[in-house]
Amino acid sequence: MISLIAVSIFALIIIVVLWFTFDLLQKKKKLLPEFINGKPTIMYFWVDNHRCRKMNSAVEKIKNEYCGSVKVLTFNAIKDYKTSENYLVFNVPMIILFDREGNQVIRVTEPNELPKLEKKIKEII
Numbered sequence: 001m002i003s004l005i006a007v008s009i010f011a012l013i014i015i016v017v018l019w020f021t022f023d024l025l026q027k028k029k030k031l032l033p034e035f036i037n038g039k040p041t042i043m044y045f046w047v048d049n050h051r052c053r054k055m056n057s058a059v060e061k062i063k064n065e066y067c068g069s070v071k072v073l074t075f076n077a078i079k080d081y082k083t084s085e086n087y088l089v090f091n092v093p094m095i096i097l098f099d100r101e102g103n104q105v106i107r108v109t110e111p112n113e114l115p116k117l118e119k120k121i122k123e124i125i
Contacts, residue, residue: 036102040124041071045084045094055093058114062121069125099124 044059046052063072077084077092087096095108097120105124108117 036098036100037071038100039069039071040100040105040121041073041098041102043087043096043098044072044074045077045080045087045089045092045096046074047077047092049092052093054111055095058111059095062118066121066125070121097121097124 042059042062044055046056059072059074062070075083077089077094089096091109093109095117097105097108097117099105106117106120108114
């Protein structure tokens, strides 16, 4: 009896782990084509807090500097929680850069990582 319970619990754990792994793999997907339109695209996830307000100016600078070359989409991580969940945004602010085909290139969560982001933007333009 105990071995049957142990096997059942083990099977349940395996099923949960497999489901969770499959779910994560499904979420690590490309950006939807209707967002891309053949341009590199930045998705910026924010909430109304001090860290995000610091990053807002950097996102605006990128938006103005690369106007026409890079598409910038902004999402309130709380109001647009489904989008945040789909792109595995667990920390804000979060900037995700996608190439022309919708493949994720880089994720940035700290202002000190912005030079890496700009370098990647210049590489894919």
